[in-house]
Amino acid sequence: MIFAPLAIAGACEITLERREDARGFFARSYCGQEFAAKGLNTCWVQMNLSMNLTAGTLRGMHFQSGPAAEEKLVRCLRGRAHDVIVDLRAGSPSFGRHAVVVLDSAALNAVYIPKGVAHGFQALAPETLLQYHHSTAYAPGHEGGVNPLDPELAIDWPLPPVQLSDRDRALPVLKEISPL
């Protein structure tokens, strides 16, 4: 695996090193030793799948806070996604700034998201399927989010956003939330 740091400290894009032959390819998609050597989380307690039927579907920007703060590892298994992370950490020099990774099921690349960083994405193709690994169990009482359409975040979503949930549409803007 190749780890490429993103502009948000502690976040990175992970690309596969494929062993290809006439049968196809074999690639290591996770390694505790390699993650530990990079200072990344190695304990994953929950996996989720997100199926997005329509191109343009927008989900986010979500996080869990306090004792339920979580790292995430997200990979696209079908289709393509414009994946965005927003730094919400108190005192971070990149607070309020975002980074983008295009997750593509052809590349099978992944994005690693540290605690205190919100996550969202827009599906770029129909039936885009994302797989999540979470370092902390789902904790509804510690869920939070920032509005993906907040002009202050200045996220340039590639497609007109569709299928926004009522919850996401009602998320607070950056200046309304406390740093994590």
Ligand SMILES: Cc1cn([C@H]2C[C@H](O)[C@@H](COP(=O)(O)OP(=O)(O)O[C@H]3O[C@H](C)C(=O)[C@H](O)[C@H]3O)O2)c(=O)[nH]c1=O
């Ligand atoms: C995350 C989660 C959700 N749920 C329930 C809660 C809701 O009733 C339903 C859908 O959850 P939610 O509306 O949060 O799904 P998304 O809007 O796609 O949010 C997800 O996508 C954004 C981009 C993320 O980064 C979050 O990790 C993740 O919450 O599943 C569970 O039962 N278990 C879980 O682990």
